[in-house]
Amino acid sequence: MTSLKVITFDLDDTLWDNSGVMARTETGHYGWLLDNLAVWLEERRWPPWRLDVDQGLEDYLQRRKRLAQEVPERRGDFTWLRLRALEAQLEAQGLPRSAATLWAAAAMNEFHRLRVQVTPHPEAAELLADLGQRYRLAAITNGNIHLKRQPLAGYFEVAIAAGELLAPKPDPTAFLTALERFEVAPQNAMHVGDSWEEDIVPALRLGMHAVWISEERHDALPKGVHRIGHVRELRGVLAALNSPY
Ligand SMILES: [Mg+2]
Numbered sequence: 037m038t039s040l041k042v043i044t045f046d047l048d049d050t051l052w053d054n055s056g057v058m059a060r061t062e063t064g065h066y067g068w069l070l071d072n073l074a075v076w077l078e079e080r081r082w083p084p085w086r087l088d089v090d091q092g093l094e095d096y097l098q099r100r101k102r103l104a105q106e107v108p109e110r111r112g113d114f115t116w117l118r119l120r121a122l123e124a125q126l127e128a129q130g131l132p133r134s135a136a137t138l139w140a141a142a143a144m145n146e147f148h149r150l151r152v153q154v155t156p157h158p159e160a161a162e163l164l165a166d167l168g169q170r171y172r173l174a175a176i177t178n179g180n181i182h183l184k185r186q187p188l189a190g191y192f193e194v195a196i197a198a199g200e201l202l203a204p205k206p207d208p209t210a211f212l213t214a215l216e217r218f219e220v221a222p223q224n225a226m227h228v229g230d231s232w233e234e235d236i237v238p239a240l241r242l243g244m245h246a247v248w249i250s251e252e253r254h255d256a257l258p259k260g261v262h263r264i265g266h267v268r269e270l271r272g273v274l275a276a277l278n279s280p281y
Pocket of ligand 1: 046047048049050229230231
């Protein structure tokens with residue numbers, strides 16, 4: 037029998053399937069930028085933009101990778117990397133700095149608008165509402181989704197973007213921050229996530245319970261780790277933990 041008080045959740049690929057959203061967001065915000073910029077350049081009779089969508093996206097990606105190497109403490113802050121990479125690309129294409137800053141910010145605004153259009157698993161809202169009656173809940177993500185605008189935001193008392201703390205998971209900082217906010221010891225807390233490296237390893241190191249969402253079967257998981265195939269199975273894990281037998 038454990039006295040579990042806090043449950044922390046990873047978001048992407050834990051409470052929703054993220055793959056389609058990222059692909060749509062990536063091409064969507066960049067396409068938006070090129071479309072709107074083309075009109076703006078034409079109105080000013082400035083030379084047109086020279087990169088097509090594919091070339092532009094590739095250049096944008098390479099710039100982010102280089103920046104992450106040059107400024108390693110920001111490597112997990114994806115919003116910052118994107119903003120700086122877009123500004124640099126726009127300047128390299130001949131825009132004055134002031135216009136580059138403005139257009140990069142506008143494109144990132146569009147990025148965030150698209151990025152929050154995630155569809156939580158159908159069971160997620162009810163599950164979190166139920167769990168919220170018994171436990172205090174937090175979200176801990178490495179993703180750069182807008183934490184207040186994501187569709188399940190209302191269920192979390194604490195929400196932490198680990199990349200913006202400059203300490204992306206598996207760094208323990210985000211977990212420790214959540215435990216500290218709730219004033220709870222790690223053994224009274226559980227983390228639920230899909231990444232072995234980023235979610236399960238750091239939670240275990242701190243002595244938290246860990247629920248790994250993975251479709252792979254594993255015979256010998258370390259003590260304290262429970263594997264489920266989908267977040268809807270979480271209630272079963274909690275029932276077993278709370279059972280006196
Ligand atoms: Mg995840």
